[in-house]
Amino acid sequence: MSSTTPAEVSANHVAACQNTNAQTGFSGHEKIVSSPNHVLAASATLEAQAMDLCVGRISGIRSATWIWVAVTGSCGTSGNCIIQLGPGRTKDWTTMGWWWAWGRSPLAPGCSGYSDVIPVPDRISNWNLASANFSVNYTSSGSVGTWRGYVDGVEKRNVNDVNICWDHNTVQWFGESWNPGDAIGGCLCYSKFRLSVARYRPTSSTSSLSPNWGTGGCLFQSPRPPYYCTRVYGDALDIWSAR
Amino acid sequence: MVLTSALGISVGVFAPLSRADTPDRRLDRCLVGTDGNSAAAAVEIPAGLDYRDILPAMGRSPELEGVSGAFVVVYAGDASVPGSGRMGDVRRTTIADGVCVVLATGERIIYQHVSRLGMRVPSAVTP
Numbered sequence: 001m002s003s004t005t006p007a008e009v010s011a012n013h014v015a016a017c018q019n020t021n022a023q024t025g026f027s028g029h030e031k032i033v034s035s036p037n038h039v040l041a042a043s044a045t046l047e048a049q050a051m052d053l054c055v056g057r058i059s060g061i062r063s064a065t066w067i068w069v070a071v072t073g074s075c076g077t078s079g080n081c082i083i084q085l086g087p088g089r090t091k092d093w094t095t096m097g098w099w100w101a102w103g104r105s106p107l108a109p110g111c112s113g114y115s116d117v118i119p120v121p122d123r124i125s126n127w128n129l130a131s132a133n134f135s136v137n138y139t140s141s142g143s144v145g146t147w148r149g150y151v152d153g154v155e156k157r158n159v160n161d162v163n164i165c166w167d168h169n170t171v172q173w174f175g176e177s178w179n180p181g182d183a184i185g186g187c188l189c190y191s192k193f194r195l196s197v198a199r200y201r202p203t204s205s206t207s208s209l210s211p212n213w214g215t216g217g218c219l220f221q222s223p224r225p226p227y228y229c230t231r232v233y234g235d236a237l238d239i240w241s242a243r
Numbered sequence: 244m245v246l247t248s249a250l251g252i253s254v255g256v257f258a259p260l261s262r263a264d265t266p267d268r269r270l271d272r273c274l275v276g277t278d279g280n281s282a283a284a285a286v287e288i289p290a291g292l293d294y295r296d297i298l299p300a301m302g303r304s305p306e307l308e309g310v311s312g313a314f315v316v317v318y319a320g321d322a323s324v325p326g327s328g329r330m331g332d333v334r335r336t337t338i339a340d341g342v343c344v345v346l347a348t349g350e351r352i353i354y355q356h357v358s359r360l361g362m363r364v365p366s367a368v369t370p
Binding site: 027028064066070072075078079084103113114115116117120157159160172176 | 324
């Protein structure tokens with residue numbers, strides 16, 4: 001990864017920059033909670049967004065864009081260990097909506113003998129493009145633990161903790177885009193997504209904590225360093241796929 | 244075509260079908276007919292725990308063990324499945340030995356690397 005300072009983009013999230021080469025990639029930030037602590041919650045608030053239609057609707061080619069809050073952790077060589085919730089769209093669902101996925105890998109410590117679940121995003125409801133808080137939270141009732149996905153305090157999906165054999169020690173806030181020609185935000189001109197009030201909760205705390213990122217330049221991330229970057233402002237982050 | 248297995252389970256067996264040929268929404272949920280995916284076999288099991296009967300070598304799957312019923316698709320060959328996952332890890336576009344399960348709630352779970360050893364889902368029947 002490298003870090004440079006990009007030109008600032010105004011708060012309406014749209015700038016004039018043609019991009020047709022973003023391709024599949026992702027960008028964001030994470031917070032790893034040191035053992036023996038674990039992560040019990042991840043959340044953020046998404047600013048109101050006015051997004052254009054996706055231009056990557058090419059037959060036979062995947063086109064999708066999401067912004068995720070996720071609880072994840074050690075997974076061996078697999079990337080499947082995750083519980084994730086966020087807004088997005090695909091070439092088959094061009095209206096913006098909320099999506100959810102969870103996964104598991106027998107390669108993860110603690111998961112030997114389990115089946116291998118691919119975190120395939122599933123659309124769960126529409127998104128009216130208004131500002132929203134979204135989160136993944138662990139709750140328990142007696143001996144039964146459940147991971148729940150919320151949008152503005154309304155539970156959308158859940159998965160029983162008995163299915164999550166992997167060590168949940170990391171929070172990630174990130175954007176993901178899959179196609180050749182689309183961008184996070186789903187438009188030919190580039191857009192940035194802004195998340196604010198990012199929070200996470202380790203087992204050692206009874207309240208949510210800020211990741212306290214400070215202020216940084218554009219952090220490019222592989223595998224597409226020319227395009228994907230994230231810039232942080234305290235507990236907020238802007239995500240581009242088409243810098 | 245609908246069969247009844249030796250287990251008394253209602254079994255449907257499907258040759259590769261297009262989306263238009265497939266009135267069952269659960270096949271759509273499993274992306275059958277999408278991106279070249281096809282079902283070698285599909286079976287409806289009355290209890291999620293029955294996955295152990297039809298795919299006895301499948302890894303432990305507690306998410307299926309407490310549910311009242313499920314629709315199971317065994318993909319024919321590799322399947323194109325759009326997986327997400329952790330930031331920083333390579334996204335896959337193709338999975339081997341894939342199985343898709345749609346629960347009665349509508350929730351869809353897609354597995355990879357599911358051993359076919361001892362599989363008891365008929366796969367050689369042509370509709």
